Amino acid sequence: MTFQFIHVTDTHLVPPGQTLYDLDPQARLRLCLDDIVRRHADAAFVVITGDLTHWGAPEAYAALRDELARLPLPVHLLLGNHDSRPNFLQAFPQAPLDENGFVQRVLDTPAGRCIFLDSNEPDVSWGVLCDRRLAWLDAELKAETDRPVFLFCHHPPFPVGIRKMDTIGLREPEKFAAVVRPHAARIRHFFFGHLHRPICGSWLGIPFSTMRATSHQVALDFVSDGIVPGSHEPPAYAVVRVDPDHVVVHFHDFLDRTNTFNL
16 A cells, blocks of 8 residues: 655745745745645645744744644654754644754654654754764664665755755765665665755665755756855645655645646
8 A cells, every 4th residue: 555645845934924035935835735635635744854944933933833733634843954943842842852852753654664853953054963863863773674764854965066055965974874874775765855946866875855845946056156046936845655666756836837737
């Protein structure tokens, strides 16, 4: 039987009544959730891979909590570089934490183990998986070596060619790779956010994917240096379908109505 879940990323909520790059991130998220409920209410869960808010404001987390309360399915939240761990935990006090207080957890599902990582490092834009976070990951990967694994993080551990974004990826990615590499054969997919672009490929032989945000986007620009090239391309979420012999990731531009018709 197919196991299905929804991947959302980079919601970037701001306090209600404010806008971000001439957009209302909360209204965008509301439309995203409405579309998920209408089309995919049978999914096992929704995962949001970080940058839940843009400035880490308490009011933005409260707005996020209110929006997510409408969903009839579980939601798993990761932190990104724009997030504030203390303010997040104030709004979501039941969020699972590891023994060191990081927003990390394992979710066992019929499809395998989902491992959610916390790469947030206060006051910087790049990601960090410190020795404590990596030790936790190492232990979880070694706990059940016969089960498939799905990894989730905010920051990618490799460059993608968009120059400014490559400077704010995961720091010391070789340490992360050293923990992951012995288990690469059973890691079926790696999901992340941060880049605001539809990108897929492989890392250490592990398939990965990310996609556009529900808010603003990053333009496909391999030339500009020193700036993040922004764009207003359509927002998206992903529908992930897992079967024993394959994983399929559908990117859905939920606001796009371009030339739709019946075949």
